[in-house]
Amino acid sequence: MTRDLAVVAVANVFIVGAGFGVLRATGIRPALTDLTWTLGVGYLLGVAAVGAVGSALLVAGLALSWWQILLLCACVFAAGLLRRDGNRPPPGARRSGWVWALPAVALLAGAILAVDFAAQPLWTDDAWSIWAVKAHSIVELDGLNAAFLSSASLISADYPLLVPVLELVPLRFAGLPSELIPLQLGLAFLALPAALVALMRDRVPALTLWLVALAIVLAPTLQVQAASAVADVTLATFFALAGVAGWRWVEAGESAMLWLGGCFAAAAVATKFEGRAFVALLFLALVAAAMRRGRSVRNLVWVALAVTASALPWQLWSRAHGIGNAYSEAGGVRAAELPDTVVGFPGRRSRSPARSPTRPRGSR
């Protein structure tokens, strides 16, 4: 267990390095000792980059072995070094006084949670049947296997790949079976408070900022969900950061914030299906807010196109191989049936998955 923790820690240091590459590419160059940027924004950008690019590499035929994951992190870091001009340190925090106690409490809570995550089994149905089984299949079958993914044994097989890619980190570095999957997914949640503080610290009094960050990290429902190793907290992390960074762009017009928001939005899209709708609605709100302030939305359109493009490889691959999910298996609702469906709510008789008529895969 100690060896496993050590090698997974090394892998996560590389992920922080990848995040630094993304930060430099956007024009932000934080000091290594600036922990909210390093372990908050930097780490989560690394997770976003490894998750989104790793998904595309899986589709391209790679199996994301341990050295390929390290090489991916190194390449993202190196890509950031290509930008030599315009880098500046992030804005500093407002004066905080005794508020230093709140980060200490957040750090303590995070450390306790990390120990808890390290001891958690995969105890929810979805953690195994949707996410971990896909990551295990990539290891066992040496990459994405269309025959396995389109078999009847898998539900929601067409969900995006960011979470399975993250789960590959402990599986590749600590070996099968890895008990560290909940910890690997939980680290993204633990980095969220620090990332929020980093993104808003020049704008919001430290007391308000850290109190809200504490409210998030101490929320019992989030802690339970994070420990259950399903994708919802990961999606929430990326969606929240995309929204905050996007709004900072609307307020101040800093293009770096817009691109940071785009990276987090791409990660949200690569995490779960509903992430696409959430991000689309978020961009709609950003367009409206930016136009109201007379800000050009040209860069926002470019970011939206980049986010869309990032989702295409898995979308095309899964469709090409007829990989479906519980919704499409059950047939969905045709447009003509929609009025009846809505009028019948909530008393209409409907079906649970066990009683749903199933169709052959691919017959949508």
Next chain:
Amino acid sequence: MTLVAAAAILLALRGNGAREAAFFTAFASLASLAFLVGVYWTTPLDYDYHVTTSVRRVITAPIVFAAAMAPLLLSRAPGDQTLR
């Protein structure tokens, strides 16, 4: 956390200089929740089945987003001169 988010939106809507941010937050989070309701309505699966199995998880993202925006909603926007 939901209460933190709702209180921050309401306070900002009352006019502490972050009204636009409050509209932005409310739209993005409520529209996302409405999308989920729409999906639950239109699937052929039992609405109660969705509510009992997944609703507590899938609403996490819009709520965490709204809570994450709370610090911006509770502090005055740059250049705002109104008294709190």
